[in-house]
Amino acid sequence: MISRRNFIRNSASAIAAGLVMPSILNESSMFAHAVGANDKINVALIGCKSMGWADLSDFLIHPEVDCVALCDIDKGVLEGRAAEVEKMRNKKPVLYGDYRKVLERKDIDAVIIGTPDHWHCLPMVDACAAGKDVYVEKPIANSIAECDVMVAAAKKYNRVVQVGQQQRSGNHWHEMKKYIDSGKLGKIARVNVWANFNYAAILNPVPDGPVPAGVDFETWLGPAPKRTFNERRFHGLWRMFWDYGGGLLTDWGVHLLDMALWGMNVKGMPNRILSSGGNFAYPDDYAETFDTLSVIYEYDDFIIQWSNVAGTESGPYGRNYGLEFKGTNGTLIANRESWEVLPEQNKIEAIKSMPNFQDHKDHVTNFLNCMKSRDMNTACTIDNGSLCAKYAHLGNISARVKSALVYDDAKKKFDNAEANKLIKPNYRKPWKFPEL
Numbered sequence: 038m039i040s041r042r043n044f045i046r047n048s049a050s051a052i053a054a055g056l057v058m059p060s061i062l063n064e065s066s067m068f069a070h071a072v073g074a075n076d077k078i079n080v081a082l083i084g085c086k087s088m089g090w091a092d093l094s095d096f097l098i099h100p101e102v103d104c105v106a107l108c109d110i111d112k113g114v115l116e117g118r119a120a121e122v123e124k125m126r127n128k129k130p131v132l133y134g135d136y137r138k139v140l141e142r143k144d145i146d147a148v149i150i151g152t153p154d155h156w157h158c159l160p161m162v163d164a165c166a167a168g169k170d171v172y173v174e175k176p177i178a179n180s181i182a183e184c185d186v187m188v189a190a191a192k193k194y195n196r197v198v199q200v201g202q203q204q205r206s207g208n209h210w211h212e213m214k215k216y217i218d219s220g221k222l223g224k225i226a227r228v229n230v231w232a233n234f235n236y237a238a239i240l241n242p243v244p245d246g247p248v249p250a251g252v253d254f255e256t257w258l259g260p261a262p263k264r265t266f267n268e269r270r271f272h273g274l275w276r277m278f279w280d281y282g283g284g285l286l287t288d289w290g291v292h293l294l295d296m297a298l299w300g301m302n303v304k305g306m307p308n309r310i311l312s313s314g315g316n317f318a319y320p321d322d323y324a325e326t327f328d329t330l331s332v333i334y335e336y337d338d339f340i341i342q343w344s345n346v347a348g349t350e351s352g353p354y355g356r357n358y359g360l361e362f363k364g365t366n367g368t369l370i371a372n373r374e375s376w377e378v379l380p381e382q383n384k385i386e387a388i389k390s391m392p393n394f395q396d397h398k399d400h401v402t403n404f405l406n407c408m409k410s411r412d413m414n415t416a417c418t419i420d421n422g423s424l425c426a427k428y429a430h431l432g433n434i435s436a437r438v439k440s441a442l443v444y445d446d447a448k449k450k451f452d453n454a455e456a457n458k459l460i461k462p463n464y465r466k467p468w469k470f471p472e473l
């Protein structure tokens with residue numbers, strides 16, 4: 038019987054020698070049911086409350102996956118999730134409050150990072166350095182500089198990394214991409230991307246208060262600035278505060294901009310970024326991130342435009358979120374519920390295509406297959422995740438400094454001194470920005 042680690046090593050050599058098909062060619066079937074008893078994959082989850090748990094749940098559909106460790110700074114969340122894993126698998130994972138202790142364990146093959154955005158970079162880089170593969174939630178990071186160091190870490194330590202942009206594994210998104218590539222839409226001069234959600238306006242603020250029992254708030258803040266506890270900045274709601282997240286543009290924008298960039302074959306930075314935004318709809322909004330925001334990403338012969346209005350849930354074509362590719366022959370509109378083509382004067386056929394809603398499951402399966410075959414080309418690589426996370430940060434930075442911007446990705450600089458200050462966060466001691 039081949040041991041798990043020999044299996045992983047041998048498969049990597051086989052791929053290098055061209056003997057094994059890359060898993061992307063057959064994402065769901067290649068290894069899922071072909072793993073022997075010794076080929077267990079031990080995973081740990083860091084950040085267990087919401088999306089991290091959703092991720093782990095789809096990992097645990099696979100019998101070869103064992104969850105051997107859970108890590109969270111909230112004991113209530115930790116104990117609750119541990120009980121659920123025990124119910125599913127008759128075995129309680131070991132519980133941790135410090136992710137570095139998880140990474141010391143030699144038996145762990147992969148970590149899932151489901152922490153808030155300001156807490157992705159350090160555990161991801163440290164996990165790569167510790168020889169773990171990583172499934173990291175989107176946006177990969179809360180700043181441009183963190184995106185860059187995470188890409189560098191994945192490469193330096195040769196780790197398989199999947200970014201939690203599961204639309205990259207969605208069947209109807211692949212069909213959409215194929216349709217766009219066919220050229221039937223004619224010349225696409227504009228892509229509109231939007232997301233309007235109630236949750237992104239915080240209209241019921243509460244005063245700062247005591248830290249809830251069982252919560253290690255100091256560690257939750259981590260590298261972010263010190264401050265007193267406020268329930269409206271904590272679980273889930275941290276998204277609307279610059280130190281931890283970037284509002285709707287980073288939360289939904291990365292998923293949707295990813296599709297816009299993929300559809301338009303964009304691999305680098307736009308020529309210019311022009312944004313405008315503020316808390317205009319709800320001036321008393323407790324959120325720092327902008328309830329109203331428009332961003333134009335400018336290229337030689339087309340533009341991509343983002344818009345959001347937090348505190349509302351309606352939008353174009355009856356969709357509160359989505360994107361449209363406006364071609365000279367027709368408009369393609371898409372979101373997670375469907376994609377459709379609306380012809381311009383009958384120039385092309387009308388189409389409506391529905392998804393199979395398997396994207397998240399397939400995304401996890403793709404990661405596991407890539408781990409086994411040592412295929413670095415996951416369905417959403419760290420480069421894919423980095424590109425659209427940077428786009429989201431570019432849009433926010435332009436709105437925050439109230440200026441159109443040019444960003445030079447080689448020199449890591451804007452043409453604006455105020456914007457340059459927002460490229461890299463100042464990590465609070467004892468946390469240190471990773472140096473590779």
Ligand SMILES: NC(=O)c1ccc[n+]([C@@H]2O[C@H](COP(=O)([O-])OP(=O)(O)OC[C@H]3O[C@@H](n4cnc5c(N)ncnc54)[C@H](O)[C@@H]3O)[C@@H](O)[C@H]2O)c1
Nearest residue numbers: 084085086087088109110111151152154174175201272273
């Ligand atoms: N892929 C998707 O569709 C999708 C959907 C929702 C959220 N997300 C992403 O998932 C991530 C988590 O979002 P969420 O909504 O689950 O947030 P959440 O606030 O509900 O959960 C985060 C958890 O991380 C824990 N945590 C914080 N700091 C920690 C640390 N240093 N060590 C260990 N645990 C720590 C918190 O206690 C909490 O339990 C975010 O990056 C978010 O953007 C992705």
